[in-house]
Amino acid sequence: MRNDSVxxxxxxxxxxxxxxxxxxxxxxxxxxxxxxxxxxxNGIATAPxxxxxxxxxxxxxxxxxxxxxxxTEVKINGRFIVIDLKDHPxxxxxxxxxxxxxxxxxxxxxxxxxDRVIVWxxxxxxxxxxxxxxxxxxVVVVFLEDGDLKSTTPDGKxxxxxxxxxxxxxxxxxxxxxxxxxxxxxxxxxxxxx
Numbered sequence: 001m002r003n004d005s006v007x008x009x010x011x012x013x014x015x016x017x018x019x020x021x022x023x024x025x026x027x028x029x030x031x032x033x034x035x036x037x038x039x040x041x042n043g044i045a046t047a048p049x050x051x052x053x054x055x056x057x058x059x060x061x062x063x064x065x066x067x068x069x070x071x072t073e074v075k076i077n078g079r080f081i082v083i084d085l086k087d088h089p090x091x092x093x094x095x096x097x098x099x100x101x102x103x104x105x106x107x108x109x110x111x112x113x114x115d116r117v118i119v120w121x122x123x124x125x126x127x128x129x130x131x132x133x134x135x136x137x138x139v140v141v142v143f144l145e146d147g148d149l150k151s152t153t154p155d156g157k158x159x160x161x162x163x164x165x166x167x168x169x170x171x172x173x174x175x176x177x178x179x180x181x182x183x184x185x186x187x188x189x190x191x192x193x194x
Contacts, residue, residue: 030081031170035090035138035193038168039082051116055081055142055189057166065119065189067112081142081168083191085116090138090173097134097176099154103192105130111189118192124149124181132178135171137192143167147184151177 031038055065057079103120112119132154143163152158154176
C-alpha cells in the first residue's frame with residue numbers, strides 16, 4: 001500500500017512539473033483590458049482567435065505591422081508584439097480641445113487602416129516637439145528604439161519617460177499633449193483603436 005502511495009505522489013509530482021513547464025512555455029499577456037490583450041511573443045504563434053495587429057521586432061528593416069482578421073490561418077515565428085482586439089467598441093468622443101487630432105501629423109506613415117484600427121509608423125526628431133494634439137482614440141504603442149520622450153500638456157506640465165526597444169504602452173483616449181525626443185532615438189508603431 002505504501003508503495004502505491006509513493007507511486008501516486010511521484011506521478012502527481014511529474015504531472016505538476018509538466019504543467020509548470022507547459023505554462024512557462026506560453027507567453028503571458030503584457031497588457032489586458034476591455035479593448036485589447038497584448039502579447040510579447042518570441043517563438044511561434046498560430047491562427048488568431050480574434051482580429052489582431054502583429055508588430056514585428058525581427059530587426060530594423062522588418063519593424064512593421066500587419067492586420068490579421070480572426071479567420072486568417074497564419075504561423076509567425078520570431079519576436080512579435082501581438083495585439084488581440086476585443087469586441088468592445090466605444091462611442092466616438094468629440095475633440096473640444098481646440099488642438100488637431102494626434103494623427104495624421106507631419107512625418108508619420110500610415111501602415112494599415114480598416115474598420116478596427118489605424119496603424120501608424122512614427123519617428124521623433126531630437127529636440128523637435130510634435131504639434132500639441134488631442135488623442136480621440138485609445139492607442140497601443142510599441143517603441144522600437146531607446147530614447148526618452150517628454151510629454152507636455154497645454155498647461156505646461158511635463159513628464160519625461162524613458163522607453164527601450166520593445167516597450168509596450170496602452171494609452172487611453174481623451175488626452176492632449178505634445179511630445180519631444182530629449183535623449184537617444186525613438187520610433188514607434190502606434191495602433192489607434194476604433
